[in-house]
Amino acid sequence: MDAFFVAVTMARRGLLTPGAPWRVARQFGALGRWGFGLAGELRQAAARSPERVAVIDDDREVTYARLLARAERLATALPVNAGDRVGLLCRNSARMIEALIGVTSKGADPVLINTGLSAHQLETVAEEQDLTALIHDDEFTGRLARVPGTLDERRVEELIASARRARSEPPVRPGRTVVLTSGTTGMPKGARRPTPGGFRPLCSMIDRIPLRAGERILIAAPLFHTWGFAGLQIALALRATIVLRRRFDPAAVHETLVEKRIGALIAVPVMVQQLMELRPRAKPPALRIAAVSGSALPGGLATRFMDRYGDVLYNLYGSTEASWVSIATPADLREAPTTAGRPPHGTHLTVLGDDDQPVPPGTTGRIVVGNEMLFEGYTGQEQASHRTVELGDLGHLDDRGRLYVDGRADDMIVSGGENVFPAEVEDLLAALPQVREVAVIGVPDDDWGQRLAAYLVLRPGERLDPEAVREHVRRHRARFSVPRDVVFLEELPRNATGKILARELPRPAAG
Numbered sequence: 001m002d003a004f005f006v007a008v009t010m011a012r013r014g015l016l017t018p019g020a021p022w023r024v025a026r027q028f029g030a031l032g033r034w035g036f037g038l039a040g041e042l043r044q045a046a047a048r049s050p051e052r053v054a055v056i057d058d059d060r061e062v063t064y065a066r067l068l069a070r071a072e073r074l075a076t077a078l079p080v081n082a083g084d085r086v087g088l089l090c091r092n093s094a095r096m097i098e099a100l101i102g103v104t105s106k107g108a109d110p111v112l113i114n115t116g117l118s119a120h121q122l123e124t125v126a127e128e129q130d131l132t133a134l135i136h137d138d139e140f141t142g143r144l145a146r147v148p149g150t151l152d153e154r155r156v157e158e159l160i161a162s163a164r165r166a167r168s169e170p171p172v173r174p175g176r177t178v179v180l181t182s183g184t185t186g187m188p189k190g191a192r193r194p195t196p197g198g199f200r201p202l203c204s205m206i207d208r209i210p211l212r213a214g215e216r217i218l219i220a221a222p223l224f225h226t227w228g229f230a231g232l233q234i235a236l237a238l239r240a241t242i243v244l245r246r247r248f249d250p251a252a253v254h255e256t257l258v259e260k261r262i263g264a265l266i267a268v269p270v271m272v273q274q275l276m277e278l279r280p281r282a283k284p285p286a287l288r289i290a291a292v293s294g295s296a297l298p299g300g301l302a303t304r305f306m307d308r309y310g311d312v313l314y315n316l317y318g319s320t321e322a323s324w325v326s327i328a329t330p331a332d333l334r335e336a337p338t339t340a341g342r343p344p345h346g347t348h349l350t351v352l353g354d355d356d357q358p359v360p361p362g363t364t365g366r367i368v369v370g371n372e373m374l375f376e377g378y379t380g381q382e383q384a385s386h387r388t389v390e391l392g393d394l395g396h397l398d399d400r401g402r403l404y405v406d407g408r409a410d411d412m413i414v415s416g417g418e419n420v421f422p423a424e425v426e427d428l429l430a431a432l433p434q435v436r437e438v439a440v441i442g443v444p445d446d447d448w449g450q451r452l453a454a455y456l457v458l459r460p461g462e463r464l465d466p467e468a469v470r471e472h473v474r475r476h477r478a479r480f481s482v483p484r485d486v487v488f489l490e491e492l493p494r495n496a497t498g499k500i501l502a503r504e505l506p507r508p509a510a511g
Helices: 002-012 021-034 038-048 064-077 094-105 119-128 138-143 153-162 200-208 226-237 250-259 269-276 301-309 330-335 422-430 466-476
Strands: 053-056 061-063 085-089 109-112 131-136 178-180 190-192 216-219 241-243 264-267 289-293 313-319 323-328 348-352 365-370 389-397 403-408 413-415 418-420 435-445 449-458 485-488
Touching: 002 200, 021 038, 038 064, 038 094, 038 226, 053 064, 053 094, 061 064, 064 094, 064 153, 085 094, 085 119, 094 109, 094 153, 119 131, 119 138, 131 138, 200 226, 200 323, 216 226, 216 250, 226 241, 226 264, 226 289, 226 313, 226 323, 250 269, 264 269, 269 289, 269 301, 301 313, 301 330, 313 330, 348 389, 403 422, 413 435, 413 449, 418 422, 422 435, 422 449, 422 466, 466 485
Parallel strands: 053 241, 085 109, 085 131, 109 178, 216 241, 216 264, 264 289, 289 313, 449 485
Antiparallel strands: 053 061, 178 190, 313 323, 348 365, 365 389, 389 403, 413 418, 435 449
């Protein structure tokens, strides 16, 4: 059954189109020798479509053949050994992809580092992850004074130029990518990502998100982020042309979508929200797909986005540890804009109650998932053999099998004996026309144990007073969901992937 699913999906997405026999033989030979990790996917793409443009970034265009040649030369010259860990502190660029694949081709483990980390955090990550070297963009040099083994852009170019031959043999031990958790509540941990064992993980994604072989994909999500990294894996497997920008600027990205005739956008929800804040343009992009992941879609955003751009929005719910859990298609989001969708092929999803048994539709419980791409454990710990992972999120299923995420288990508060989910109030307030963005959290309360506090950023020129906010919640939710504290801010604190940093929100006085 899986073989039939894989064959049909690959055919539907243009991966089984005829080609020159010798190129097809080299393509599958590369996968056979190098496997289905990034090193193998780049090599199969270069074998089948060597002259196709692989990457367009802020500085250059590079073909698949050229991208592979540079990555192989870097693998030869890198002063590290198989099994070493090499940090990558880079913004989205062809240079980052060359470094990433060069490291893994050597048999070393690339550690993808969040560009928003402070100098102290970078020093701690380098120590905790036992980095042998750290490849970085020049702009981060000032943060790395206390980190040994750094390789800046000039040094990387020198290594590539100095290589006498390109590495063409697979390492005995394939490199494994380590993705750092988001670190919104403390120091990030390193999660070891598995290498796909075949075509099924790819097909599970492109079955639900209909990306096609050879199309142009703009990956706006950071490549160090689980979703950006997944987008890179998918794009290489599809022999796509990958378009990258070092920084996300909504106006520039919109222009790129139009000028480069982009068919698909890989982004995080805050990026889609910022695109919606642009005035509608006379010439909209001809997007087929806008796939987002990384955080919840703010209330009403899905419908507004599809009203402007068409029914092209796909929302993937997952985590660094689980890869993916469910995918909401445009049809799902039209019918139920807050749904996280359904699990893709090969993924098993359950919602468990306090007795560890599945709960009926409409009942909130703990979300548990199983698939073949669960993480292999955190660095510094023994390799895990997970069959399932509990995400720490609470949610429920509807009678059609669609998942809804009600909030983090540790975000739920008990106010006066009542369970309250801040996310439910966030969605309600985000739908107000005056509100640009909102965060709702629990804070201590002397009388009720905990209460809600709402933090709002208004759209330019708009006004809203705290009592109007409370009254809006009072009309639509129970009294214990009404936030006593309503705080207006210029902006919400976010990390480099757009997640709100709740710990940096100003806390109201207890009372």
